[in-house]
Amino acid sequence: MGTSGPSREVPLTLKGSDGRRRVITAADDLALRMGVHVGMAVAKAESLFSDLVIMDADVRADAIALEKLALWGLRHYSPNVAADPPDGLVLDIKGAAHLFGGEAALISDLLGRLGDQGITGVAALADTWGAAHALARFGGQQVQIIEPGKSGEALRRLPVESLRLPPEMLPDLHLLGLDTIGELAAKPRPPLAKAFGNKLFRRIDQAFGRLAEPIEPVDAPELIKVERIFAEPIGASETIEKYTRRLTDQMCAHLEEHGLGVRRLDLHFTRTDNKVETIFVSTAKPVREPKRLAKLLCDKIETVDPGWGIDKMIMTAACVEPLTMKQTLASFEAPARPDMDELWDGLANRYGEDSVYRAISVATDIPERAVARLSPTSTAVGSRRNALYRRPQRIYRKPEPILALAVLPDHPPRAFTWRGQRYAVACADGPERVQGEWWVSPREKGKVRDYFILEVESGERFWVFRTGDGVHENTGSLAWYMHGKFE
Structure with a gap:
C-alpha cells in the first residue's frame, strides 16, 4: 500500500459485490474488534461505525498477489502448493x-x-x-x-x-x-x-476424504520442467525407476544448456484417480549429474503409492543456481580431495537435513552455546574461548538438579546427592564464574553461575554449578546442578 493509504490507526475494511448486495469482503483487526464482520452489508456498516474506512476491493490485484504468495510457498515449503481463493x-x-x-x-x-x-x-x-x-x-x-x-x-x-x-x-x-x-x-x-x-x-x-480432490500445483513460469505422459498407466517400481532416470537425463540436459545446477528437484506422479504423489530431493550445492540425482530420487520411489496406475510424471527444477565447472589439476603432486557432497546429500535426503551437520566451536563462556551446528559443506571456521579451567568434552543436554552441602559464598560442595546417590567430595577446583550474556537473552542480565570440578572418593570427576554468586539474590536462586562428567 502506498503513502496515500489510510492510517493504520483507523479501522479498515474492503467492500465488494455478493450478487446484488454490496458487502464487506475483508476487515482488519481494529474493524473486527469493533464488531464488523465479513459479509456485513456495507450500508449497515456505514450506519453503525462512523469512523470506519471502507475501500473498494481490487479482486484482480488480490488474485495476482495470492498467486505470487503461492509461488513463494512453492520455493520454501512444498512442491505441491496452490492458491485457495480468495x-x-x-x-x-x-x-x-x-x-x-x-x-x-x-x-x-x-x-x-x-x-x-x-x-x-x-x-x-x-x-x-x-x-x-x-x-x-x-x-x-x-x-x-x-x-x-x-x-x-x-x-x-x-x-x-x-x-x-x-x-x-x-x-x-x-x-x-x-x-x-x-x-x-x-x-x-x-x-x-x-x-x-x-x-x-x-x-x-x-x-x-471419501472423494479425491487433487491439488493442481502452481507452475512458476521460469521453472525448468520435463514430463512424460503414458498411453497406459504404469505402476511397477522398476518401470517408475526407469522413467525417473530418463526424465533426470532430460532435466540435466536442459540445466546444462542454461549453465545451471539444481538445488531442489521435484517429481510429481499423477495417478489415474487424479491424486498426485510427490517426491523431492535437495542438494547441498548445485548439481546436474544425472546418475547422482537419479539415485537420490530412486531411493524415494518406495514412498510413492501408484494406486491403480500413474499416467503422468512431471519433473521440475524448483531451485537452481549457476554452476561452473572446476578445472582438475593435471599434476601427480595434486592431492586427491574426496568429493563428500554426494554422501551428505544421500544422508540428508534419507534422514532429514537437520540430521546431517558438522559442529564448530564458538567463543562463549556459556557451555550450551559453545558448539554450533552448520551444514557439512559450510566453510565457516570455529573460534575458541580463553579457557582457565578444564571442561568435560561432553555435557548433559539439560543440567540436572542436585542436592549439595556447601558453605557460601564461594566454597565447593562437601557432598552432593545426584540421581538418588550420595557422593562425598575428596577434592575440588573452582569456582569458574560465568556471567549471563544479556546481549543474547535479556533475561540473563546480571545472572551468574559458579562452576566447580568435583572429584569424589571413588575417583570420578563431575562438573557442577551453582546459580547465583552467593551474595546477591538477583544473581540466581542458589540452586545446584550437574552439567557434565569427566571421562
Missing part, C-alpha cells in the same frame, strides 16, 4: 515436514515468515484439502493440527458455510435446520441430493 493457500506437506523438524515447526516457520511480511495468517493441518480449508477459516484457532484419521470428527461441529458451497444454497440448508456439517452428514442423502444436486455431497465427500 485469501488462502493449500500445501501438501507430505515428505516435507521433517525438513523443518516436524509439522508444528513447519507451520510455525510459515506463519512467522508471513508475519514478517505484514501478513496475519491462520493454519490448519488435516487429512484433506476440504477439512484444512474449513478448520482454518471456521475453527476459531490460529493453528490447528488434526491427527490422521480424526478430520471427520473435527469437522462435525463446524458450520455448513465451511464446506465451500454456493452461497445461494446456504439459506435453504439453514431453513431445514441443517446448521453444522455434523447435522448435514447425518441426514439421508437421496432427498437432499434431489433438492440440492450432487455438489452438496461432493463437497462433503471431499472434506471427509
Whole structure:
C-alpha cells in the first residue's frame, strides 16, 4: 500500500459485490474488534461505525498477489502448493515436514515468515484439502493440527458455510435446520441430493476424504520442467525407476544448456484417480549429474503409492543456481580431495537435513552455546574461548538438579546427592564464574553461575554449578546442578 493509504490507526475494511448486495469482503483487526464482520452489508456498516474506512476491493490485484504468495510457498515449503481463493493457500506437506523438524515447526516457520511480511495468517493441518480449508477459516484457532484419521470428527461441529458451497444454497440448508456439517452428514442423502444436486455431497465427500480432490500445483513460469505422459498407466517400481532416470537425463540436459545446477528437484506422479504423489530431493550445492540425482530420487520411489496406475510424471527444477565447472589439476603432486557432497546429500535426503551437520566451536563462556551446528559443506571456521579451567568434552543436554552441602559464598560442595546417590567430595577446583550474556537473552542480565570440578572418593570427576554468586539474590536462586562428567 502506498503513502496515500489510510492510517493504520483507523479501522479498515474492503467492500465488494455478493450478487446484488454490496458487502464487506475483508476487515482488519481494529474493524473486527469493533464488531464488523465479513459479509456485513456495507450500508449497515456505514450506519453503525462512523469512523470506519471502507475501500473498494481490487479482486484482480488480490488474485495476482495470492498467486505470487503461492509461488513463494512453492520455493520454501512444498512442491505441491496452490492458491485457495480468495485469501488462502493449500500445501501438501507430505515428505516435507521433517525438513523443518516436524509439522508444528513447519507451520510455525510459515506463519512467522508471513508475519514478517505484514501478513496475519491462520493454519490448519488435516487429512484433506476440504477439512484444512474449513478448520482454518471456521475453527476459531490460529493453528490447528488434526491427527490422521480424526478430520471427520473435527469437522462435525463446524458450520455448513465451511464446506465451500454456493452461497445461494446456504439459506435453504439453514431453513431445514441443517446448521453444522455434523447435522448435514447425518441426514439421508437421496432427498437432499434431489433438492440440492450432487455438489452438496461432493463437497462433503471431499472434506471427509471419501472423494479425491487433487491439488493442481502452481507452475512458476521460469521453472525448468520435463514430463512424460503414458498411453497406459504404469505402476511397477522398476518401470517408475526407469522413467525417473530418463526424465533426470532430460532435466540435466536442459540445466546444462542454461549453465545451471539444481538445488531442489521435484517429481510429481499423477495417478489415474487424479491424486498426485510427490517426491523431492535437495542438494547441498548445485548439481546436474544425472546418475547422482537419479539415485537420490530412486531411493524415494518406495514412498510413492501408484494406486491403480500413474499416467503422468512431471519433473521440475524448483531451485537452481549457476554452476561452473572446476578445472582438475593435471599434476601427480595434486592431492586427491574426496568429493563428500554426494554422501551428505544421500544422508540428508534419507534422514532429514537437520540430521546431517558438522559442529564448530564458538567463543562463549556459556557451555550450551559453545558448539554450533552448520551444514557439512559450510566453510565457516570455529573460534575458541580463553579457557582457565578444564571442561568435560561432553555435557548433559539439560543440567540436572542436585542436592549439595556447601558453605557460601564461594566454597565447593562437601557432598552432593545426584540421581538418588550420595557422593562425598575428596577434592575440588573452582569456582569458574560465568556471567549471563544479556546481549543474547535479556533475561540473563546480571545472572551468574559458579562452576566447580568435583572429584569424589571413588575417583570420578563431575562438573557442577551453582546459580547465583552467593551474595546477591538477583544473581540466581542458589540452586545446584550437574552439567557434565569427566571421562
